[in-house]
Amino acid sequence: MFLGIDCGTQGTKVLLWDVENQQVLATSFHAHPLLNERPGQKEQHPTDWLNAMRAGVRDVMEKTAVGRDKILGIGVSAQQHGLVILDQNDRVIRPAKLWCDTESTAGLKRFLHDYQSMYGHRLSADIGIPVPVAFTLGKLLWVKQHESAHFARIDKVMLPHDYLNYFLTGNFRTEPGDASGTGYFDTRLKTWHTPVLALIDPTLHSKLPEVIASHQAQGFLRVEAAAYLGLSADIVVSSGGGDNMMSAIGTGNIAPGRVTMSLGTSGTLSTCQPEQIDCSGFEDINTFCSSTGAWLPLISTMNVTNSINTYRQLMDIDIKDFDNTLMASQPGAEGLFSFPWLNGARLPNLPGARGEISGMTMANFTKPHLLRSVVEGVTFNLCKGIEIFNARGLMFDSVTIIGGGANSRAWCGMIADITGLTVTRPAVPDAAALGAAIQAHWCFRNSASHAETVPLPPLLPEWLTSEQGETIAPDPAISERYRQIYQNYHAEVDKRKARYLDESPSE
Ligand SMILES: Nc1ncnc2c1ncn2[C@@H]1O[C@H](COP(=O)(O)OP(=O)(O)O)[C@@H](O)[C@H]1O
Ligand SMILES: O=C(CO)[C@@H](O)[C@H](O)COP(=O)(O)O
Structure with missing residues (x-):
């Protein structure tokens, strides 16, 4: 059996994966707080991730009574x-600044x-992203x-999953998936x-982790971490990765032709390719x-359930009433x-963009319409990504929806209608935690194999490969209505872009 851990923006999910019977035996969720005092600031204390991981692992182990x-x-x-960032004594120097x-x-x-100016070409041309x-x-x-x-004290520079792996194994290593987002x-x-490192600081390169291949074990659970989690020492810890990779x-x-849509704090669309593609x-x-x-x-939006939650909290709409309220509009x-x-x-x-509501009348300014408008807004923004992928020649006829939003059938149905694609709601929406557990199995098998x-x-x-789960086909009549609404929406987006363009970090 393998444990999959997913440290998301809102909290950590832990899942216990029974390989033999191909089933998830238990899951748990523990939230972490966000530091959000200055405009634009979004930070978290890495110790909160450790605490949530510990509570989650102990939870699933207790729930299932599986022996360690x-x-x-x-x-x-x-x-x-x-x-x-860590100092020479492995102390976290300051809270992590988030994506x-x-x-x-x-x-x-x-x-x-x-x-x-320094090198004569754009950074993106040099690193392919x-x-x-x-x-x-x-x-x-x-x-x-x-x-x-703080900068002067830096001894190690890590990503969130590198930090958790470093805590678990004591090894300072990373893998290409997450590293590619630096x-x-x-x-x-x-x-x-x-x-690029030399331009920031001549010593920076020496402060980065060693890069290992994704199929390799990052290391083995050290004794102190095993005691902290209530597990046995020396079990395999896989290379791990970013949540979208997992x-x-x-x-x-894991092969071309599929697209995964994540409805978490962020919205993402991702699709596998056997080679790096040129996206100039x-x-x-x-x-x-x-x-x-x-x-x-991958294409990502900044706001999905964070914005929806803000609207919901303001209107006092509980998550259990989400689908009914949405469908009332x-x-x-x-x-x-x-x-x-x-x-x-x-x-x-446009990192400097601000939210807006438009088109209000005495008739439409109601809770259901307002909720629907924000769910449509985040979805229209994210679905623009499908158009962009298609324009680059990456085509799909269905989309698999994961993340917290995948729990809403009404929203998934709306996505089928907006995209005109068949939507799959997988049996396990916590796909990142499941992927992490599957990758752990893969790295375990490779650590035990001295052959190929x-x-x-x-x-x-x-x-997973037979696409089991619920599939929702688009309703042709509703899709037709959405085609016009989507175009009108993006015409309004285009009008707003000019306001913020100066602040956007482009090359
Ligand atoms: N049944 C549901 N209907 C609609 N939204 C839901 C439902 N269940 C969870 N969510 C949303 O999913 C969010 C959590 O998404 P998640 O993918 O776990 O985020 P992250 O990975 O960024 O931490 C919740 O805050 C909530 O807004
Ligand atoms: O920045 C990205 C992708 O590039 C985000 O997708 C983060 O990886 C956060 O994921 P969630 O917490 O929203 O799942």
């Missing part, structure tokens, strides 16, 4: 891009310009500029990109590496539009 000797390995998935922190917008813009404010690079620059004493990793060669594994999205002219595509040895082009919410950029926007790439690399596909559960 049955656990063969652990896989860690975590929110991408966050910056964790959704936008304080570094101006500094990143300046740096991208300086890079081009454009660098938005979500990436780790901007956060590192921000610490250097605003907290020079902005200082060459996504074609799968190595750290020295010129979700790709957990939805069987398609700057919204984050051409990440996957955590399976391949690549994972019709497509288009009677002309009400929400631009849900409460934390700035990533698609379009054990391939990943045969280790996926049969029900």
Whole structure:
């Protein structure tokens, strides 16, 4: 049996995976708080992640009464891009700045310009991926500029999943999937990109983890971490990865032709590719590496359930009433539009954007219409990503929906109608935690094999590859209505873009 851990923005999920019977035996969730005092600031204390992981592991072990000797390995998935910095004594220097922190917008813009002046080409051309404010690079620059004493103390630079793995094993290693979201990793060669590091600080390269292949074990559970979690020492800890990389594994999205849509704090669309693809002219595509040895082009929005939760809390709509309230309004919410950029926007790439509601009348300004307008708003923004993938030649005829939002059947149905694609709701919506557990099995098998690399596909559960779960087909009449509403919405988005363009970090 294997444990899959997913440290998301809102909390940590832990899942116990029974390989033999191909089933999830138990899951748990523990929330972590967000530090959000200054505009653009989004930070978390890495110790909160450790506490949530500990509580989650103990929870699933207690719920199932599975003996600790049955656990063969652990896989860690975590929110991408966050910056964790440790000093020489392995103390966390300051809270982690997260993927959704936008304080570094101006500094990143300046740096991208300086890079081009210095080396004569754009950073994205050198590393094979454009660098938005979500990436780790901007956060590192921000610490250097605003907290020079903290920057001077840095001994190790990590991503959230690297930090959890370091705690578990004591090994300072990472893998290409998560590393490809830093902005200082060459996504074609799968190595750290020295010129960008040298421009920040000549010693920085020596403070980064060793890069291992995704099928390799990151290490073995050290004695102290085993006692902390209530597990046996020396079990395998897999290479792990970013949550989207792990979700790709957990939805069987490990070959071209499939697309996974995540409805978490962020919204993402990702699809596997056997080679790195050239996305020049398609700057919204984050051409990440996957955590399976391949690549994972991804498009992300900044606001999904964070904005919906804000609307819900304001209107006092409980999550159990979500579907009913949503369905009490019709497509288009009677002309009400929400631009849900409460934390700035990533698609379009406008970190300084502000949220807006338009089209209010005495008739439509009601709770159901307002809820529908924000759910439609986040969905219209995310579905723009499908258009962008298609324009780049990446086509799909169905979409697998995961993350917290996948629990809403009404919302998944809306997505089928908006995209015109068949939607699959997998049996396990916590796909990142499931993917982490499956990857742990893969790395376990490889750590035990001295022959050729054990391939990943045969280790996926049969029900994942056969797309078991609920499928929802689009309703042609509603899809037709949505086609016009979607166009009207994006015409309004286009009108708003000009306001924020100056602040956007482009090369
Ligand atoms: N039944 C549901 N209907 C609609 N939204 C839901 C439902 N269940 C959970 N969610 C949303 O999912 C969110 C959590 O999503 P999740 O993917 O776990 O986020 P993250 O990975 O960013 O931490 C919740 O805050 C909630 O808004
Ligand atoms: O920044 C990205 C992808 O590039 C986000 O998808 C983060 O990885 C956070 O994920 P969630 O917490 O929203 O699942």
